[in-house]
Amino acid sequence: MKSPVYFDYAATTPVDPRVLEAMLPYFSENFGNPSSVHRIGQRAEAALETAREMIASALNCRSDEVIFTSCGSESDNLALRGAAFAQRDKTGANWILCSRAEHPAVSKTALQLEKLHGFQVEWLDVDETGMVTPAALEKAICDKTALVSAMVANNEFGTINPIPELAAICRAHKIPFHSDAVQAAAYLDVDVERLGVDLLSLGAHKFYGPKGVGALYVRKGTGVYPHLTGGGQEFGLRAGTQNIPLIVGLAESLRLAVAERDARTAYLLPLRDKIIGSVLESVAESRLTGHLESRLPNHASFVFKDADGNLLLQLLDAAGFACSSGSACKTGNPEPSEAVTSLGFSRDWALGSLRVTLGASTAPADVENFLQALPNLVEKARALKSG
Numbered sequence: 001m002k003s004p005v006y007f008d009y010a011a012t013t014p015v016d017p018r019v020l021e022a023m024l025p026y027f028s029e030n031f032g033n034p035s036s037v038h039r040i041g042q043r044a045e046a047a048l049e050t051a052r053e054m055i056a057s058a059l060n061c062r063s064d065e066v067i068f069t070s071c072g073s074e075s076d077n078l079a080l081r082g083a084a085f086a087q088r089d090k091t092g093a094n095w096i097l098c099s100r101a102e103h104p105a106v107s108k109t110a111l112q113l114e115k116l117h118g119f120q121v122e123w124l125d126v127d128e129t130g131m132v133t134p135a136a137l138e139k140a141i142c143d144k145t146a147l148v149s150a151m152v153a154n155n156e157f158g159t160i161n162p163i164p165e166l167a168a169i170c171r172a173h174k175i176p177f178h179s180d181a182v183q184a185a186a187y188l189d190v191d192v193e194r195l196g197v198d199l200l201s202l203g204a205h206k207f208y209g210p211k212g213v214g215a216l217y218v219r220k221g222t223g224v225y226p227h228l229t230g231g232g233q234e235f236g237l238r239a240g241t242q243n244i245p246l247i248v249g250l251a252e253s254l255r256l257a258v259a260e261r262d263a264r265t266a267y268l269l270p271l272r273d274k275i276i277g278s279v280l281e282s283v284a285e286s287r288l289t290g291h292l293e294s295r296l297p298n299h300a301s302f303v304f305k306d307a308d309g310n311l312l313l314q315l316l317d318a319a320g321f322a323c324s325s326g327s328a329c330k331t332g333n334p335e336p337s338e339a340v341t342s343l344g345f346s347r348d349w350a351l352g353s354l355r356v357t358l359g360a361s362t363a364p365a366d367v368e369n370f371l372q373a374l375p376n377l378v379e380k381a382r383a384l385k386s387g
């Protein structure tokens with residue numbers, strides 16, 4: 001059987017062969033512990049520090065501002081917990097501002113800080129395109145705010161937030177600002193000086209790097225408490241022997257993403273726009289989710305009224321297309337995703353969500369075939385739901 005066309009690059013990407021080649025020597029030949037004093041350890045340490053410098057160069061920061069973690073979720077957790085506790089100790093402030101459209105690695109961490117540790121979550125409104133506007137932040141920020149978190153680009157509906165403007169507001173109030181760039185780094189400029197952020201999360205598997213490795217940028221002077229204590233690795237912020245092959249893979253995949261960003265974008269943007277235009281025209285009662293222009297260049301997402309999104313995914317899979325839905329549930333009684341409902345869609349729309357994300361292997365013919373197949377499959381999903 002032919003393997004399905006992969007339209008789920010926002011979920012994960014395959015490892016680029018050039019990245020794999022860079023990683024391979026560090027599994028067995030150069031296996032040392034970078035904290036060891038001997039030469040075998042020093043070789044591993046040299047690879048670690050080269051990787052750190054490569055990340056710093058991509059982010060336009062100092063290498064001692066880059067903390068390696070085990071994934072994008074861990075970077076978000078370290079940023080939120082680490083900065084919330086440190087800021088509360090420093091100023092007494094205990095409010096965390098973030099939107100309901102944040103990835104659960106941010107929103108659930110904020111909720112746990114509220115439930116277990118005496119913080120209070122203030123939900124920032126997003127507009128109908130899913131954007132956190134400077135006006136919404138201005139309205140919510142106050143001297144009780146310990147930390148603000150707003151993602152660079154949304155995973156479910158692709159909208160890009162006005163990060164430099166949001167960061168400027170936080171800076172004027174002297175409040176640390178975290179941004180999750182896990183989706184964004186594959187396609188957008190993540191220069192932390194231009195963005196103005198204090199903390200920025202990355203995860204390698206969204207840009208053709210390996211799973212299980214991420215990084216957190218921590219601006220010098222930003223108070224952060226470690227969430228993994230132990231040895232003094234990662235400047236005392238994240239204990240644990242560093243995973244050198246994965247870190248080398250993260251650095252090489254980010255280097256390639258920066259070097260090839262314009263070419264990757266130029267290839268995918270017209271395909272994305274073709275999908276958006278064609279789906280809205282050919283599928284009755286369909287709406288785009290997220291912003292039409294301020295969105296990731298590989299990301300198209302929709303809601304279809306009265307269609308079960310999970311059923312549609314199964315029909316698409318059977319027809320040879322691997323896509324995803326905004327709905328987190330796989331079976332049973334699915335609830336619409338918080339991110340999609342934050343856009344103002346009622347349940348009968350929000351349950352019928354579809355995300356189509358493109359990448360290196362996407363061929364124009366795959367897009368054509370998908371666009372031909374989709375309208376009938378949506379109608380089938382509607383009929384099966386009501387039947």
Ligand SMILES: Cc1ncc(COP(=O)(O)O)c(C=O)c1O
Binds near residue numbers: 203212
């Ligand atoms: C915006 C965003 N943040 C965080 C994560 C979590 O990243 P990881 O899977 O590396 O933990 C994801 C992954 O889907 C994401 O899209």
